[in-house]
Amino acid sequence: MCQRSCVGMSNRRQWIATIAASGAMAAPTAWAAQATRQPALQPGEMSPQQALDFLRVGNERFVAGKTEAPNRDIDRLRKVAPRQTPFAAFLGCADSRVPIEIVFDQGFGDLFVTRIAGNVAATENIASLEFATQVLGAKVLYVLGHTSCGAVTAAAKGEPVPGQISALFQHIRPAVRAARGDVGAAIRENVKLQAQTLMEASTVIASLVGDKKVIVAGGIFDLQTGRVENVDVG
Numbered sequence: 432m433c434q435r436s437c438v439g440m441s442n443r444r445q446w447i448a449t450i451a452a453s454g455a456m457a458a459p460t461a462w463a464a465q466a467t468r469q470p471a472l473q474p475g476e477m478s479p480q481q482a483l484d485f486l487r488v489g490n491e492r493f494v495a496g497k498t499e500a501p502n503r504d505i506d507r508l509r510k511v512a513p514r515q516t517p518f519a520a521f522l523g524c525a526d527s528r529v530p531i532e533i534v535f536d537q538g539f540g541d542l543f544v545t546r547i548a549g550n551v552a553a554t555e556n557i558a559s560l561e562f563a564t565q566v567l568g569a570k571v572l573y574v575l576g577h578t579s580c581g582a583v584t585a586a587a588k589g590e591p592v593p594g595q596i597s598a599l600f601q602h603i604r605p606a607v608r609a610a611r612g613d614v615g616a617a618i619r620e621n622v623k624l625q626a627q628t629l630m631e632a633s634t635v636i637a638s639l640v641g642d643k644k645v646i647v648a649g650g651i652f653d654l655q656t657g658r659v660e661n662v663d664v665g
């Protein structure tokens with residue numbers, strides 16, 4: 432895995448080499464050569480593990496202050512306007528400090544993002560993510576929590592809240608109980624819980640995972656460092 436040595440890498444050749452060196456791919460040489468010619472593999476050409484590595488390296492660029500801000504111009508938008516083929520789909524928190532395309536240094540057409548406070552797997556979010564994976568072909572289904580999450584904190588406190596905010600809590604309470612009220616631990620448990628819910632509540636997603644067409648992954652975005660820490664979602 433890329434540790435301190437990759438912080439500061441600035442060009443694509445270096446991070447391609449980093450991916451190849453990670454040993455995550457069956458044919459790193461072929462991958463590196465292809466990626467050199469074509470910086471962003473077409474989603475149909477990626478394995479789920481390659482898509483996950485693509486995200487990880489994008490976050491490394493962000494943390495290192497070496498973002499490429501790819502695919503963010505009008506030409507890219509026009510290119511993907513007729514048809515989208517995002518390589519990853521997200522269940523992320525609606526928090527204004529967690530803009531997922533920026534966190535992973537991606538652009539138009541790269542990520543299919545559903546965001547909801549507490550990154551909870553509500554029915555409509557599951558439906559959207561089924562569309563992203565089954566229909567659009569996203570290879571990674573990623574649940575992204577973050578430090579200082581207000582929704583998880585409020586669920587842990589259990590105090591009265593206005594309007595319909597409490598509707599979120601039913602999805603988060605099992606994680607709070609598992610963490611015995613510790614908010615930091617509850618944020619982690621919540622990522623695991625929502626990932627499990629995606630796999631158990633959706634036969635579509637379960638089938639794609641079973642066929643190894645999709646990887647379900649999880650992480651926590653640290654608001655202080657900008658780094659996404661991996662969470663094993665089993």
Ligand SMILES: [Zn+2]
Pocket residue numbers: 524525526548549550577579580581582583
């Ligand atoms: Zn949050």
